[in-house]
Each structure stands twice: as C-alpha cells, then as structure tokens.
Amino acid sequence: MLYITLRHYEYVCAVAQHGSLSAAAEAVHVSQPALSAALSRIEDRLGHALFLRRRGAALALTPQGRYFAAQAQKLLDRAKRLEGPEGAGSGQQRLMLVCFSDLAPFLLAPALKALRKALPGVEIRHRACGFEPLITALTEGEADLAITYDLGLDAGFSRVELDRFSPHALVPPEHPLAERSHLSLAEVTLHPLVLSQEGLSVQHMLGLFKAQGLVPQIAHRADSLELLRSLTANGEGVGISYSLPPGGRSYDGKPLCAVRIIDQAAEEPVILATHTQLPDASPAFKAREILRTVLNAGRSDLAQADHHID
Structure with a gap:
C-alpha cells in the first residue's frame, strides 16, 4: 500500500505550480517518468484524479486537485516551520539509504558507520530489500540513495560505479x-x-x-x-x-x-544510485561523496567476497 509522504505532497505542489511534468521534475530533482509514475500512484491511492491530462496542453488541476494542492502546500509550509530554527525539529535533516539485500551484509554496516560519523546532524534511516522495492523506493522519492547492482534503473538516475564482479x-x-x-x-x-x-x-x-x-x-x-x-x-x-x-x-x-x-x-557493476540532480548542500549529495570514498576504499574486500545477484 502507498502511504502519501511529504515528498509526494511536494510532487503534487510542484506540478500544480509549474503546470508541466518536465518543469516540476526539474524543480524537485527527479526524472520526469519517476514523477509521472508517482502522481499516478498518488491518484490511485486517493481514488480520484488531481490533474487533467490533455495531449499538447499543460496539466490542469481538477477541483479536487486544487483543494488537495492547497492543503498540501499548507502542510509543507508547516513542516518547513517545524524544521526551522524555532521549530521542534530545529536543524534536523534526513537521509534514507536503501541497499540490495545480498549486498547489505557486506556493505550496509560500513556505509552507515561512515555516514553517521561524517554527518552527525542528519537522521539516517536504512532498509535492505530486493530489486523491485529498491527501484520503487528510488522512483517514488522514498529513498535518497541506493547501493545496488545496475539492474532495472532507467536513465533518470545517476550512477557511481564502485566495483565490477564476476x-x-x-x-x-x-x-x-x-x-x-x-x-x-x-x-x-x-x-x-x-x-x-x-x-x-x-x-x-x-x-x-x-x-x-x-x-x-x-x-x-x-x-x-x-x-x-x-x-x-x-x-x-x-x-x-x-x-x-x-x-x-x-x-x-x-x-x-x-x-x-x-x-x-x-561482469556486473555495483553502484551508488541517486537522482540525477542533487543540490550540493543536500544530505544525499554529501552522503554520495562520502560513500564513493569509503566504499571505493574497500574495493579489495568486496572483490574477495564477490556478490550474488538475487
């Protein structure tokens, strides 16, 4: 079941503001196919359309969509205030790392250790899972960064190759x-x-x-x-x-x-996968650079283990 997250509300508000998937996708730093798929799932979850899709025309809000977008923007504004200097979540940033299940016993713990040491002000969450839920988490914006094999990901994601296994x-x-x-x-x-x-x-x-x-x-x-x-x-x-x-x-x-x-x-590459555009100041950008260094430094250990595409 899809649970609507703040990230999903951000998607809806971006499309409502920009009127096109391409502009909205650029604004929220996801690929256009990923944004389109997420909107469809949100509408399925709500049980009604938020946007009118007409060939050759900008996306237009339905009456239900206009109400939903307005309430979503209020929720995002409130969340922003909570995370502001005077809010309950002062200074707290979050990062979601997903790892392919067969790589997790070798790579997840060292990755978490390095991230928590380098990013003490960031709340770091993690999940180990199979290919399909991993791809879904990246596509729907639930995950910021993934450690995985380069299988099933489209061109909307950037890749940092860590190693290649036979x-x-x-x-x-x-x-x-x-x-x-x-x-x-x-x-x-x-x-x-x-x-x-x-x-x-x-x-x-x-x-x-x-x-x-x-x-x-x-x-x-x-x-x-x-x-x-x-x-x-x-x-x-x-x-x-x-x-x-x-x-x-x-x-x-x-x-x-x-x-x-x-x-x-x-031979199959092991990669760090993220959305194509990451703001330099974002936790995901910093985490990618940290893991690029830490996990590349452990290439010899990885090569000795080799990893199963399961």
Whole structure:
C-alpha cells in the first residue's frame, strides 16, 4: 500500500505550480517518468484524479486537485516551520539509504558507520530489500540513495560505479567442475543449473545465456541465496552466484567450491544510485561523496567476497 509522504505532497505542489511534468521534475530533482509514475500512484491511492491530462496542453488541476494542492502546500509550509530554527525539529535533516539485500551484509554496516560519523546532524534511516522495492523506493522519492547492482534503473538516475564482479559456478567438491580454475557460460550450460527466483536476477542470467545462443537447463529457482547454496552443495545442480560468503559451506554444513565464470559480458557493476540532480548542500549529495570514498576504499574486500545477484 502507498502511504502519501511529504515528498509526494511536494510532487503534487510542484506540478500544480509549474503546470508541466518536465518543469516540476526539474524543480524537485527527479526524472520526469519517476514523477509521472508517482502522481499516478498518488491518484490511485486517493481514488480520484488531481490533474487533467490533455495531449499538447499543460496539466490542469481538477477541483479536487486544487483543494488537495492547497492543503498540501499548507502542510509543507508547516513542516518547513517545524524544521526551522524555532521549530521542534530545529536543524534536523534526513537521509534514507536503501541497499540490495545480498549486498547489505557486506556493505550496509560500513556505509552507515561512515555516514553517521561524517554527518552527525542528519537522521539516517536504512532498509535492505530486493530489486523491485529498491527501484520503487528510488522512483517514488522514498529513498535518497541506493547501493545496488545496475539492474532495472532507467536513465533518470545517476550512477557511481564502485566495483565490477564476476559470477561463480558453485559445486560440491566431488563435482567434475570443482577442479577447474575457471569456466565459460557455454561450459556451465552443459549441467543442470540452480538460479535465483528473483525476477530481475533471472532475467539478467537468462539474457547472458541468450546473447550467446545458449539454452540453460534450469533444475531449480531458489528463493534465497542460502537455499541456492544448499541445493548446490547437495548435488541438485550447479549454482550461479555473484556472492561468496566466507567459510565455503552452506547453512547445512556441506562444503562448496566456487569456480569463476570468465565471460566479460557476465561482469556486473555495483553502484551508488541517486537522482540525477542533487543540490550540493543536500544530505544525499554529501552522503554520495562520502560513500564513493569509503566504499571505493574497500574495493579489495568486496572483490574477495564477490556478490550474488538475487
């Protein structure tokens, strides 16, 4: 369910003021498609249209929209006063960081530690989630910054690349591939595979095979990284994983071997994603620069871990 936030009220007021999506999107620092999608969701939540959309004409407020925009502006003005020098939230700024769930165990804690040290006056919130909710949080303005793989994001977001990871084939020690130093995607398709169930992950992997004219044999689609590793360790197929948790064993104690897949096209970047335009004084701009430095400094640690697109 969508809960209307102050950011959503800001979107409505910006469109009401500027009369066009492009001008309003520039004013609130989001992409035009993101703003349009957010407005549609707000109207769905309210159960009525706020704007009349006519081809070739500026957006016009409906009577309900005019009332809503006026009340929303009052709410924004009140919130601004609360956060002013004499308000209850004097000086308090906020930052929402989202992190892709499989990257979170490696990157989220160091990121939070660095941000809280460098930005003591900012209230920092965080969430670890899958691709779809992460993209939705960025698109609807609920999140300021995301640590993720570069999958599913449109051109309306800026990207800072932190590193690039290669996938690995996971097999039990007795498997014939276990002694190999590296593999190709073509060699992997000769065996039944265990892939992630997550939508964008499946699309990504199947796209890699399709680009080479390969048809993989999918034995299982796992709901989690550890289920994928357990199925693999118990001989249910060759797992494909970008993540290698330390220890070399699945949760049920079975040993696993990881063999790097060397196809260059299979490399995947880990990025910091933000809206394209960030004011220099905003917490999100400062956070992006902090994390660019801190997480790039840890590239060697990340490369040793490699991360699973789940």
